[in-house]
Amino acid sequence: MKYTVITGASSGIGYETALAFAARGKNLILAARRTEELEQLKQQIASIDSSLDVVIRSVDLSIAQNVYEFYESLWEYDLETWINNAGFGNFASVGDQHLPRIEQMIHLNIEALTILSSLYVRDYAEKEGTQILNISSGGGYTIVANAVTYCATKFYVSAFTEGLAQELKGKGLPMQAKVLAPAATETEFAQHALNVKEFSYDKSVPKFHTAKEMAGFLLDLYDSEKVVGIVDGLTYEFKLQDPIFPYAAGRSND
Amino acid sequence: MKYTVITGASSGIGYETALAFAARGKNLILAARRTEELEQLKQQIASIDSSLDVVIRSVDLSIAQNVYEFYESLWEYDLETWINNAGFGNFASVGDQHLPRIEQMIHLNIEALTILSSLYVRDYAEKEGTQILNISSGGGYTIVANAVTYCATKFYVSAFTEGLAQELKGKGLPMQAKVLAPAATETEFAQHALNVKEFSYDKSVPKFHTAKEMAGFLLDLYDSEKVVGIVDGLTYEFKLQDPIFPYAAGRSND
Numbered sequence: 256m257k258y259t260v261i262t263g264a265s266s267g268i269g270y271e272t273a274l275a276f277a278a279r280g281k282n283l284i285l286a287a288r289r290t291e292e293l294e295q296l297k298q299q300i301a302s303i304d305s306s307l308d309v310v311i312r313s314v315d316l317s318i319a320q321n322v323y324e325f326y327e328s329l330w331e332y333d334l335e336t337w338i339n340n341a342g343f344g345n346f347a348s349v350g351d352q353h354l355p356r357i358e359q360m361i362h363l364n365i366e367a368l369t370i371l372s373s374l375y376v377r378d379y380a381e382k383e384g385t386q387i388l389n390i391s392s393g394g395g396y397t398i399v400a401n402a403v404t405y406c407a408t409k410f411y412v413s414a415f416t417e418g419l420a421q422e423l424k425g426k427g428l429p430m431q432a433k434v435l436a437p438a439a440t441e442t443e444f445a446q447h448a449l450n451v452k453e454f455s456y457d458k459s460v461p462k463f464h465t466a467k468e469m470a471g472f473l474l475d476l477y478d479s480e481k482v483v484g485i486v487d488g489l490t491y492e493f494k495l496q497d498p499i500f501p502y503a504a505g506r507s508n509d
Numbered sequence: 510m511k512y513t514v515i516t517g518a519s520s521g522i523g524y525e526t527a528l529a530f531a532a533r534g535k536n537l538i539l540a541a542r543r544t545e546e547l548e549q550l551k552q553q554i555a556s557i558d559s560s561l562d563v564v565i566r567s568v569d570l571s572i573a574q575n576v577y578e579f580y581e582s583l584w585e586y587d588l589e590t591w592i593n594n595a596g597f598g599n600f601a602s603v604g605d606q607h608l609p610r611i612e613q614m615i616h617l618n619i620e621a622l623t624i625l626s627s628l629y630v631r632d633y634a635e636k637e638g639t640q641i642l643n644i645s646s647g648g649g650y651t652i653v654a655n656a657v658t659y660c661a662t663k664f665y666v667s668a669f670t671e672g673l674a675q676e677l678k679g680k681g682l683p684m685q686a687k688v689l690a691p692a693a694t695e696t697e698f699a700q701h702a703l704n705v706k707e708f709s710y711d712k713s714v715p716k717f718h719t720a721k722e723m724a725g726f727l728l729d730l731y732d733s734e735k736v737v738g739i740v741d742g743l744t745y746e747f748k749l750q751d752p753i754f755p756y757a758a759g760r761s762n763d
Contacts, residue, residue, distance in 0.1 A: 319612060348680070349673050350630035357623060358573060365665070366615050369658060373611070376604035397755040400679065403672030404623060410668035410754070411619070411661045418657030419603050425654065426602070488757065500664070501651040503742065 256308065258332045260284045262316060262371070263341030265292035267442030268390065271470035272338060273300065279474070282308040284332060286325060287341070288315050316341050317363040322370045336477070337375045339368045340390045342412075344405040344448035357404055364408035369415065372432075380423060380430040386477060387430065389416040393438040393488050396499060405448070409436075417498040420482040425504060435473050436485040439463035462491045510562065512586045514538045516570060516625070517595030519546035521696030522644065525724035526592060527554065533728070536562040538586060540579060541595070542569050570595050571617040576624045590731070591629045593622045594644045596666075598659040598702035611658055618662035623669065626686075634677060634684040640731060641684065643670040647692040647742045650753060659702070663690075667737075671752040674736040679758060689727050690739040693717035716745050 259276045263269040265287035273285055277300045285293050293311040300309050310332070314325045342364040345356055372387055379385045394402060395409030413434055420432040439445075441456040441463050456463050464472075464486065472493045476484035481495040513530045517523040519541035527539055531554045539547050547565040554563050564586070568579045596618040599610060626641055633639045648656060649663030667688055674686040693699075695710040695717050710717050718726075718740065726747045730738035735749040 348676055349627050349669075350634050352627055354624055354627060357627070358620060361615070361620050361623065365619060366612060369611060369615065369661075370608055373603050373606055373608060373658075380604050397757050398668055398672040398675065400672075400676065400756070400758045403669060403676055404627075406672060407623075407665045407669035411665040414652055414664035415603075415657060415661035418652040418654075418660060421652065422602055422654065422657055503651050503653050505654050 256282055256333060257335035258282045258284050258308075258310070259336040259338065260286070260329070260334055261338045261340055262286045262367075264296065265289040267444065267466045268437065268440060268469045268473070269338075269340040270296060271466040272340065272473055274303070274467075275470040275474050276336075277303055277307055277309075280304065280307070281336070284310045284312065284329060284334075286312040286314050286316070288313060316367040316371075317359045319362065319366060319370065322367045326371060326374045334375065334379060335384060336386045336388065337371065337379075338388045338390070338473075339371055341367065342390060342408075344392075344394075344402060344444055346402050346405075346448045348401060349403055352404060360405065360408060364405075365411050368412060372415070372419065376419065376423075376430065376432075380428045383429045385430040387416075387419070387432045388473065388477065389432070389434050391416065391434045391436045393436050393486055395434075395436055396485065397488060402448070414500055417482060417500050418502065420498060421502045421504070431480075432482070433476050434483050435469075435476055436483065437464065437469050437472075438486040438488050438491060440466055440469045442466050464491065510536055510587060511589035512536045512538050512562075512564070513590040513592065514540070514583070514588055515592045515594055516540045516621075518550065519543040521698065521720045522691065522694060522723045522727070523592075523594040524550060525720040526594065526727055528557070528721075529724040529728050530590075531557055531561055531563075534558065534561070535590070538564045538566065538583060538588075540566040540568050540570070542567060570621040570625075571613045573616065573620060573624065576621045580625060580628045588629065588633060589638060590640045590642065591625065591633075592642045592644070592727075593625055595621065596644060596662075598646075598648075598656060598698055600656050600659075600702045602655060603657055606658060614659065614662060618659075619665050622666060626669070626673065630673065630677075630684065630686075634682045637683045639684040641670075641673070641686045642727065642731065643686070643688050645670065645688050645690045647690050647740055649688075649690055650739065651742060656702070668754055671736060671754050672756065674752060675756045675758070685734075686736070687730050688737050689723075689730055690737065691718065691723050691726075692740040692742050692745060694720055694723045696720050718745065
């Protein structure tokens with residue numbers, strides 16, 4: 256039996272992605288810190304398709320030791336798809352930003368994603384039909400004012416994932432690596448990034464997608480042969496395309 | 510009395526940069542893990558210009574707690590320039606890379622650089638004549654095969670530093686932020702990145718700069734009004750230029 260792993264599944268794009276993959280008949284492994292939200296999602300999926308197996312894991316992936324333990328805890332499952340969705344943003348100027356929060360963001364957006372991607376690639380890259388999907392941001396291709404450090408973490412995600420895609424193709428391995436780059440999406444993102452209790456996208460953001468729309472785009476990316484799925488920051492059109500950053504195949508030491 | 514801080518000063522570009530700034534009559538604060546090499550460098554500088562004050566700090570900046578302590582230990586000095594040079598590379602495919610080493614690379618190349626940049630900007634951004642220079646890589650603009658994760662850390666450094674430069678300019682602050690992007694440079698880099706005891710650039714690398722040449726380029730960048738100093742990966746020509754990544758000034762929350 257095959258499984259799709261989704262981190263950060265308790266809300267937003269992760270939550271809707273779980274529902275979208277469930278609608279495709281995929282068994283799921285859902286990870287997030289909040290157990291109650293995961294239980295609720297599991298029940299919702301059971302009401303849609305009771306034949307699906309849904310495994311939940313309560314874990315804080317901003318702590319490296321937890322990341323390894325989480326991955327090792329999945330040894331008995333056959334992992335068809337891995338979606339690194341867990342991450343958060345921070346709006347502040349570099350000189351004003353709260354550093355413990357920034358460290359946590361680096362640990363989650365970069366370190367956890369790198370560890371999980373590396374382990375999944377190590378174990379599954381030779382298996383037909385496998386995919387790794389990493390959630391970056393439009394801010395992972397265009398630096399956005401007042402979110403410089405967040406954007407830098409997403410430039411990391413974009414470059415790492417595009418590079419991984421090129422590497423897998425270069426070696427002729429069947430696993431596909433892809434990067435999703437949403438623009439503004441109605442989730443808990445703004446609330447956390449601005450450190451406020453409530454946030455209305457309708458009132459504050461001129462254009463945005465719903466999390467459900469974004470999960471639909473992620474499925475489009477999953478179905479395509481392209482590496483990058485990106486929302487145009489001006490038109491809000493979703494485009495599937497080839498890697499954006501330059502890549503030097505050069506001399507390999509393998 | 511004003512000081513120039515250089516991390517990773519015990520060898521390579523950091524070492525030569527210390528000599529180059531000493532030749533400009535700058536007092537120095539030099540940080541690295543290896544005390545003996547720093548002591549040797551301090552003696553060499555004293556033999557060039559005995560009037561300079563050279564402060565050394567033995568510190569492993571891949572541990573966040575050390576990073577904060579290192580910065581706090583400099584409270585009594587007037588810091589004119591901050592150069593985040595400490596960092597290392599790793600050659601391996603994503604599925605084969607040694608994860609403890611990768612975590613250490615993320616902690617040093619990304620986390621330490623972010624903490625130190627943020628603290629320096631917080632304390633000095635309003636002071637005339639201050640500069641922060643972060644050492645990225647050509648791999649921070651072009652992904653290089655078999656070094657995907659290293660390059661992703663350097664995409665972070667490039668995006669973070671370009672974004673910081675834009676942010677400082679946007680606020681009309683006097684501090685300048687700049688990014689140096691070397692190509693192959695004859696240092697201990699290859700030895701560490703390949704995890705070998707010896708490495709001959711002359712025998713193995715068709716084109717490269719010496720660390721001394723690179724320190725000269727860094728001085729050129731220091732003297733210029735441009736944000737990016739980058740070595741062309743093909744011609745090995747050094748160019749000073751405007752930010753390379755797109756930047757959306759957009760709505761600021763300040």
